[in-house]
Amino acid sequence: MISLSINGKSYSIETQEDMPLLWAIRDIIGLTGTKFGCGVAQCGACSILIDGTLTKSCSMPVSYGIGKQIFTIEGSSSNLEFLRKAWNDGNVPQCGYCQSGQLIAATSLLDKIEIPTDEDIDKAMSDNICRCGTYTRIRKAIHEAVELKNDAI
């Protein structure tokens, strides 16, 4: 029995320890918001936060998550909510599939850098592929989220 804490909730699951967190989260626990895109940490669709660190869940085993705080797109945080609002204002998604990972990567960026520059965004967001090509909107929405946050203070 393995115990995982996801979005503040505790889950006890039975599974092999080498199963990537992605599949434990999706297939065993049933939180399907985190997506499979490549399986080799190349596209970022499976991005989650583990103890606040941006992680490609397709390439980390379940055992790595034991005793740590896991955060997925089903969760909520102050920065994620500002980003969601900005994503909405900017009508960012097309097919939407990669956007879970994009939002988690952007959350991680804002958690680390209060006011990111374009260069910061390039660096933080280039692990996340959007085949629909919504990059310019994502960039704009991240800047917008910062403004929304500043307006709220």
Added chain:
Amino acid sequence: MSNIQQINRRDFVKLFGLASSGIILGCTISSDKKEFVPQTDGKFTPNLFVQIQEDGNIILLASRSEMGQGIRTSLASAIADELEADWKYITVQQATGNAKYGNQNTDGSRSVRTLLEPMRKMGATAKAMLITAAAKKWNVEESVCKAENHFIINKNTSDTFFFGDLVVEASKVAMPAEETIKLKKVEDFKFIGKTLKSIDLKDFTHGTATYGIDVRIPNMKFAAIARCPVTFGTVKSFDSSDAEKTAGVEQVIALDRIVPPTGQFFGALGGVAVVANNTWSAFKGKLNLNIEWNYGDNHSFDTDKFKETLTARLQENGKVVPGSRGNVSAAFSNSEKIIEATYHVPFLVHAPMEVPNATAWFKGDKIEVWAPLQDPQTARAEIAHFFEIPLENVTVNVTFLGGGFGRKSKSDFVVEAVALSKKINAPVQVVWTREDDIKHSFYHATSAQYLKASFDKKGNVSGWLQRVGLPSITSSFKPISDYASGLELNQGFTNNPYDLDNFRLENVKAEAHVRIGWMRSVVHIHSGFGNNSFVDEMAFAAKKDPVQFHLDLIGKDRVTVGRSNHSFNSKRMKDVLKNTAKNAGWGKSLPENHGLGVAIHYSFYSYVATIVEVSVKDKKVKIENIWTTIDCGLVLNKDNVKNQLEGAAIFGMSLALFGKISAKDGAVEQHNFFDYQMTRMKDAPKIHIDIMDKMHEPPTGVGEPGVPVMAPAICNAIFNATGKRVRSLPLVDFGMV
């Protein structure tokens, strides 16, 4: 002609499980033939439903698949506009695959251009019935009543009825005759031509949208399939003992190839399936299989050699294609100057972020599937055919698509899931790995083309010869053809936008050794690259400005009427080019090592011009700016069109910079996103989209027309910056990325 009919409410409830009361309208149009490539003719068959509930909520049925093009929002907004509905009451429900909804094939950039009018009529009909109901209640003439923002208003008294409060009365009203239905004027549109955000935004930003891969059925299994590395190879023998020992694996099962019958369907490749209680175990078990293959006829396929073969064939005359005109040979012999060039585009793959996947449940006399499908009716017909179940016993549920780009028009992955469910007698989700997606797709064809043009003594273009060889989409359907079809050549080759008196197009043999399919923009990718690269070379040879040269070559204002109801208007082509040149500041002085390149293309009845600014430093190309103008007639959702064009620019960049599928010994060499690369955030330039205001013209395609201009505009910009001409894609092959 459309024919609006009232649907029995109980039938509707049965179909969609809607329990609340309300009025339901259906709009049917006679069935259309299945189309497997974008059609030049816009004969269409929509069948859409609206249900208004007593609480005022309105449920609209989306008959087309949502793959990021915003169709659920766009179609719903067309109904809501004519209905004078308040958008906050609208929800959209996805239709299952069923011919009664008309043509549901979501490709060819055709949903809005074929469905806008029927959708509007449906909304207008509902509104007329609500007005009749209100007039009855007030005992006044209908002319006294008008609809506004979810209310019917009595113009004399200013009394109002909420839509929901008219539901019972409206249910008793007879359907008005279609000819009495009046549609709104462009000036009165409330949603059409404006911007409405995606109706699915909340789900997209909370991870709650259900894609195919997210479908969960009680007691379902998960499966991965090992397929032969060589297309149409078969299993000789296999040892499953290691796979069976893999934790979570339950069964290993051989699947035969399912060969499609003549002229239709996609079948399935077959292979060895690993069934497990989770996706990861299935993937891992698959890697633990030991399989010996019969590679079959395609075992020696080599894309480098094939490129040489095609290029050699371009030296000989091909089959002259209808649409050729004048006397090119005479023009060449009387010419002052001749230029020629050969261009290559490699095989490409769609690689949607959501891999192909399907969940199927074979229940003996019934089959139900859940899948991200662009063409659910073909999937349904295919399942009924192969598994010998009556069509009405096959239910195809359409989920959200995590990207489609043409890959999800082909239902092979659904057929696999049904075959496996039948064998294991349980619901099962077949998930392709990314490697499966890259290595076993229906590929966008490679092409080689040779262009030769002459200038007369006045410096005018006097003759144009174009030879093209590309494996045909028709090769995936029997009878197999070794030549591009007319439908394919009509995508930018026979119908380029130039005013040429002497024009000859020749079709060169090109066999298929992999499954050929269609990818976003299809053959326009080849014609757009060849035409625009060559015109840029001609402009340079003629020492003329490329934009002016394009304008001169498009020639005088003229309207060319084709077989479709959309004619080609050369003025609209020139106008988008002039507008783009203005937006890009064409002619301005540029920083050192920067260059501008231009391309135009007419596809899916839309006019597009793009100018790209690149910088080249240490031989590495960076795309700095992209300016695109589209004239797509009436715009249904402005910001959505903009988003599609931005996305098309990135999609076009990806194929120009990185896109290449190669094969050795019959097997595809690429694996995953590390060797089939995509444009990423750090590569994303500034993109400036402009949409021509043509609200009185019929709507034309949006999803695809932005792609074909990208590769040639980038290559022309590189030439402008460096003097180096790139005639073969992708740029990464030349160390330029």
